[in-house]
Amino acid sequence: MALIVQKYGGTSVKDLDRIRNVADRIKATCAEGHHVVVVVSARGGVTNRLVADAKALHPHPDDREMDMLLSIGEQETIALTTIALHSIGQPAVSRTGGQAGILTDNVHTKARLIDIKGGDIAEQLEQGKVVIVAGFQGVNLDGQITTLGRGGSDLSAIALAAALKADVCQIFTDVDGVFTADPRVVPAASKIPELAYEEMLELASLGSKVMQSRAVEFANKHNVPFEVRNSYNNNPGTMVKAETTLEDVVVRGVACDKNQTKVVVSELPDQPGAAARLFQTLADAKVNVDMIVQNIGRDGVANLTFTVPSDETFKAEAAIKACLAELGRGKLDLAETMAKVSVVGIGMRSHSGVAATMFTALASNGINIQLISTSEIKISVAVDLDKADEAVRVIHNAFDLDKE
Amino acid sequence: MALIVQKYGGTSVKDLDRIRNVADRIKATCAEGHHVVVVVSARGGVTNRLVADAKALHPHPDDREMDMLLSIGEQETIALTTIALHSIGQPAVSRTGGQAGILTDNVHTKARLIDIKGGDIAEQLEQGKVVIVAGFQGVNLDGQITTLGRGGSDLSAIALAAALKADVCQIFTDVDGVFTADPRVVPAASKIPELAYEEMLELASLGSKVMQSRAVEFANKHNVPFEVRNSYNNNPGTMVKAETTLEDVVVRGVACDKNQTKVVVSELPDQPGAAARLFQTLADAKVNVDMIVQNIGRDGVANLTFTVPSDETFKAEAAIKACLAELGRGKLDLAETMAKVSVVGIGMRSHSGVAATMFTALASNGINIQLISTSEIKISVAVDLDKADEAVRVIHNAFDLDKE
Numbered sequence: 001m002a003l004i005v006q007k008y009g010g011t012s013v014k015d016l017d018r019i020r021n022v023a024d025r026i027k028a029t030c031a032e033g034h035h036v037v038v039v040v041s042a043r044g045g046v047t048n049r050l051v052a053d054a055k056a057l058h059p060h061p062d063d064r065e066m067d068m069l070l071s072i073g074e075q076e077t078i079a080l081t082t083i084a085l086h087s088i089g090q091p092a093v094s095r096t097g098g099q100a101g102i103l104t105d106n107v108h109t110k111a112r113l114i115d116i117k118g119g120d121i122a123e124q125l126e127q128g129k130v131v132i133v134a135g136f137q138g139v140n141l142d143g144q145i146t147t148l149g150r151g152g153s154d155l156s157a158i159a160l161a162a163a164l165k166a167d168v169c170q171i172f173t174d175v176d177g178v179f180t181a182d183p184r185v186v187p188a189a190s191k192i193p194e195l196a197y198e199e200m201l202e203l204a205s206l207g208s209k210v211m212q213s214r215a216v217e218f219a220n221k222h223n224v225p226f227e228v229r230n231s232y233n234n235n236p237g238t239m240v241k242a243e244t245t246l247e248d249v250v251v252r253g254v255a256c257d258k259n260q261t262k263v264v265v266s267e268l269p270d271q272p273g274a275a276a277r278l279f280q281t282l283a284d285a286k287v288n289v290d291m292i293v294q295n296i297g298r299d300g301v302a303n304l305t306f307t308v309p310s311d312e313t314f315k316a317e318a319a320i321k322a323c324l325a326e327l328g329r330g331k332l333d334l335a336e337t338m339a340k341v342s343v344v345g346i347g348m349r350s351h352s353g354v355a356a357t358m359f360t361a362l363a364s365n366g367i368n369i370q371l372i373s374t375s376e377i378k379i380s381v382a383v384d385l386d387k388a389d390e391a392v393r394v395i396h397n398a399f400d401l402d403k404e
Numbered sequence: 405m406a407l408i409v410q411k412y413g414g415t416s417v418k419d420l421d422r423i424r425n426v427a428d429r430i431k432a433t434c435a436e437g438h439h440v441v442v443v444v445s446a447r448g449g450v451t452n453r454l455v456a457d458a459k460a461l462h463p464h465p466d467d468r469e470m471d472m473l474l475s476i477g478e479q480e481t482i483a484l485t486t487i488a489l490h491s492i493g494q495p496a497v498s499r500t501g502g503q504a505g506i507l508t509d510n511v512h513t514k515a516r517l518i519d520i521k522g523g524d525i526a527e528q529l530e531q532g533k534v535v536i537v538a539g540f541q542g543v544n545l546d547g548q549i550t551t552l553g554r555g556g557s558d559l560s561a562i563a564l565a566a567a568l569k570a571d572v573c574q575i576f577t578d579v580d581g582v583f584t585a586d587p588r589v590v591p592a593a594s595k596i597p598e599l600a601y602e603e604m605l606e607l608a609s610l611g612s613k614v615m616q617s618r619a620v621e622f623a624n625k626h627n628v629p630f631e632v633r634n635s636y637n638n639n640p641g642t643m644v645k646a647e648t649t650l651e652d653v654v655v656r657g658v659a660c661d662k663n664q665t666k667v668v669v670s671e672l673p674d675q676p677g678a679a680a681r682l683f684q685t686l687a688d689a690k691v692n693v694d695m696i697v698q699n700i701g702r703d704g705v706a707n708l709t710f711t712v713p714s715d716e717t718f719k720a721e722a723a724i725k726a727c728l729a730e731l732g733r734g735k736l737d738l739a740e741t742m743a744k745v746s747v748v749g750i751g752m753r754s755h756s757g758v759a760a761t762m763f764t765a766l767a768s769n770g771i772n773i774q775l776i777s778t779s780e781i782k783i784s785v786a787v788d789l790d791k792a793d794e795a796v797r798v799i800h801n802a803f804d805l806d807k808e
């Protein structure tokens with residue numbers, strides 16, 4: 001007998017038929033002799049509707065009241081899922097985040113976990129019940145309802161699995177797992193059976209953006225193996241754990257982020273710390289900077305090129321202009337949106353030639369590389385947006401990832 | 405400065421415009437220099453939708469899970485109302501039933517109040533905030549969410565007013581107050597400015613069935629004066645308190661209940677306790693019996709006539725048949741639905757002739773009285789359903805209640 005934590009996202013519980021389907025899956029898992037704890041999200045669309053109501057009343061609704069409001073979405077799902085389980089004869093009981101002892105700090109709408117007490121979950125499991133826990137939500141030490149921010153239900157599931165010492169955590173979503181590339185772009189992409197946590201972190205944006213990185217980071221830190229599975233079928237998913245047991249491959253998959261804006265800051269004054277000051281300004285404005293390249297021009301002035309997420313372009317522009325005004329020099333160019341295409345694989349650590357293979361594939365297809373950045377297990381290049389899909393396909397093929 | 409508890413029902417908060425209207429009213433009350441605690445119901449229609457979802461999944465959903473589910477309705481309203489108050493610059497904070505320290509027993513879906521701790525409401529008021537409390541819900545001593553059953557939000561408001569020693573409790577609804585008769589039946593009916601608790605209990609079914617008797621009973625027991633008002637206008641409402649200060653009138657109003665079924669049990673065996681046994685059976689089946697008349701027939705057998713609420717007819721029939729089978733004798737007739745028309749007034753205690761006036765009015769209009777029952781402050785008669793409205797009108801006129 002194993003203890004299994006299952007998480008079902010909003011699309012998996014969006015209507016009563018889907019909730020019945022989830023109940024059937026849970027019962028089937030119990031019938032195999034396992035203890036089951038289930039974490040559910042709000043029904044698809046519910047959170048958006050609540051946010052729209054709040055924003056119709058106030059352009060910037062209070063964070064604490066938003067948590068009070070949004071937490072009802074998951075509370076609805078836990079009750080309905082439990083009732084659906086009862087209707088097929090499966091003993092079950094629901095628990096809010098607070099009742100499951102999910103303790104957080106006081107930062108409403110993006111609270112951080114402090115502790116997972118578990119409440120009486122162990123006792124309920126011993127009595128033969130499935131325990132259905134509201135994801136995304138917790139309480140602070142004052143008993144106020146908090147929420148964990150985007151991807152919070154994944155985090156709830158992984159953290160509960162860690163606290164309960166579950167044997168496995170299953171993250172049910174609407175795709176079969178993590179793919180070697182987005183199957184809509186690369187028809188030859190295939191599901192990856194196993195991934196290391198670090199690879200999952202880098203690939204998180206692949207395919208249907210299966211998971212937020214926060215939950216994966218928590219799993220990595222606390223060593224919680226988890227499986228990404230499809231709630232619409234019974235296919236095996238992608239197992240994510242500390243070390244994969246499959247034959248080592250150099251590149252596990254190809255990721256593509258089409259929401260990067262290229263920023264060029266030229267003619268920065270030739271003085272120590274000018275670049276540092278610019279990046280500090282951007283950091284203070286909470287802009288995520290990536291793919292930094294610096295050139296020193298002939299006349300001694302510095303040119304900086306980097307990318308920022310497209311939806312942070314406005315924030316970045318304001319911050320940079322303020323900084324350049326202070327420095328008394330420098331010129332800002334915001335170029336068009338770029339695509340960042342990356343290859344990811346833990347095997348890169350011990351293999352050379354990955355960059356060469358990647359760049360050759362792109363060059364021989366006439367795709368120009370504008371920027372490059374690398375980490376131990378990832379190489380990223382910025383390419384023109386209209387070349388992005390082709391870049392992903394040729395790289396996918398160059399590393400022999402195309403399925404037969 | 406007074407402490408005022410206001411309660412807004414589901415129709416008063418049914419959409420965002422109505423919630424904005426409620427926020428304006430609350431702010432206006434604060435602007436008069438008062439501390440304000442507000443109890444809100446679920447938005448009109450929300451509870452019915454949740455019940456329908458639960459019943460679609462299970463014909464008899466678990467009571468505990470129903471409380472988990474239904475309590476989100478009020479939680480939505482407290483958050484939205486608080487956000488609406490913020491948008492007009494009124495400091496406010498929301499509290500669930502549990503956070504407001506509304507403690508109940510363990511009887512899910514119809515819990516009884518044990519204690520009202522109030523949580524940190526007093527502190528929040530001192531800080532200049534309005535406190536918006538979820539009606540209808542509480543927690544038991546294990547921290548499980550419970551609900552108070554029908555009319556629960558009225559009870560929450562009255563009980564909070566008692567616990568906080570509020571100066572007044574205002575029950576906002578969609579009618580102007582309690583009327584001398586249902587204005588849809590009697591155009592000449594008028595709003596009653598003041599009522600004693602006992603009269604309110606008897607008249608609770610008048611007009612739009614403004615309040616459930618449970619909340620009125622609590623107000624009577626704990627002496628909590630309250631006012632029934634219309635959230636759609638600024639008219640003064642009906643003040644309900646221990647003793648009215650207005651000139652004493654004999655009859656305060658005329659009530660009509662069109663959902664009574666006449667039951668005739670004839671040829672009961674002439675043995676001691678046969679009637680007692682019949683009524684005990686009905687009590688065990690939780691059937692509310694009213695207007696009992698017993699005749700002893702010529703041959704010594706007993707005949708019993710009484711009324712039961714029409715929606716309990718099926719339960720009553722089954723219980724009576726079982727009892728008659730045990731007694732080995734007796735015959736059951738279920739007659740058609742009747743109307744119970746009542747006159748109510750605390751002044752009856754010291755006035756004679758009320759019955760005479762009532763019966764004369766009915767007789768002179770050719771309306772036949774089928775059954776009669778009386779209490780210290782009420783006289784009820786059962787009449788044919790198609791004569792009910794006319795009966796109300798002639799009685800209303802006979803006691804000089806028609807407004808000028």
